[in-house]
Amino acid sequence: MKSAVIVFPGSNRERDVARALQLVSGREPALLWHADTALPAGTDLVVLPGGFSYGDYLRCGAIAAHAPIMEAVRDHVRRGGLVIGICNGFQILCETGLLPGVLLRNSGLRFICRDVHLRIERSDTPFTRGYNAGQVIRVPVAHGEGNYFAHPATIARLEAEGRVLFRYTAPDGALDPRHNVNGATNAIAGVLSEKLNVLGLMPHPENHVDPAVGSTDGRGLFAGLVAHFAAAA
Amino acid sequence: MKARVTVTLKTGVLDPQGKAIEGALATLGVTGVASVRQGKVFDIELDAADPGRARAALEDAADKLLANTIIENYRVEVLE
Numbered sequence: 001m002k003s004a005v006i007v008f009p010g011s012n013r014e015r016d017v018a019r020a021l022q023l024v025s026g027r028e029p030a031l032l033w034h035a036d037t038a039l040p041a042g043t044d045l046v047v048l049p050g051g052f053s054y055g056d057y058l059r060c061g062a063i064a065a066h067a068p069i070m071e072a073v074r075d076h077v078r079r080g081g082l083v084i085g086i087c088n089g090f091q092i093l094c095e096t097g098l099l100p101g102v103l104l105r106n107s108g109l110r111f112i113c114r115d116v117h118l119r120i121e122r123s124d125t126p127f128t129r130g131y132n133a134g135q136v137i138r139v140p141v142a143h144g145e146g147n148y149f150a151h152p153a154t155i156a157r158l159e160a161e162g163r164v165l166f167r168y169t170a171p172d173g174a175l176d177p178r179h180n181v182n183g184a185t186n187a188i189a190g191v192l193s194e195k196l197n198v199l200g201l202m203p204h205p206e207n208h209v210d211p212a213v214g215s216t217d218g219r220g221l222f223a224g225l226v227a228h229f230a231a232a233a
Numbered sequence: 234m235k236a237r238v239t240v241t242l243k244t245g246v247l248d249p250q251g252k253a254i255e256g257a258l259a260t261l262g263v264t265g266v267a268s269v270r271q272g273k274v275f276d277i278e279l280d281a282a283d284p285g286r287a288r289a290a291l292e293d294a295a296d297k298l299l300a301n302t303i304i305e306n307y308r309v310e311v312l313e
Binding site: 058059062066095101102104105106107108109147149150151183 | 246247249250252253297298299301303304
């Protein structure tokens, strides 16, 4: 699996993502600068990492959405290539229009930095083939604007088309408002694009890939992608 | 030519920052405030001499960048 991680001014999770990709795929990802205009030939997966691109000026992700590299990312998506936006990366994908909706300020106003439980809603996607549908994983979140919002008709469509991939739940997988940490509509933590090749999620699976930190629940995402590309080759 | 673009949250979109400001005003003893909704103001200077063209450029700017029209409305005023 050949991957590329995009670095914007203010990104700060690119090394976490690069390390997770290296650890699980055995291959060093390319780190690309926002001002670059092309992805390395043969790139399978593009990751937009977390952080505070452009200092969250205007709205989270709004300026990064128009960075020069994003045209190449759009082309990659048009060709059916896979893209993951994590945290600020998710906000950027929403601002580009590659994913529907927007991430609002957390309903409780506070920045939240802690582990959460996510229910995997389906396992038949390249991003979740390393998990079982209904499985609950524990991964961290670290965000102030993660409250997923979209027009009710858009939410209905996402639900009907099975494009909600991750939800905030209790440890046993039950929906519970107390575990919907940021007040997201329908406890949505991650969504897919119409062609299921673009994923945006607020939590950080890349931080739970090493037993040294106490959990490897995030590994399945990267391992599943490696298996996906190995099967396609 | 001077212009102003005002961006406000659509009705029904949760505005926790407005709520926090509302709470702070009450704490400060400012009475009679029923509710607060916060937004953004952009003061923009344009080279254009034609107000119609200026307005079109500003609407383009608001649609593409200044506002996220999923959650925000905007108003364009050409001031002089």
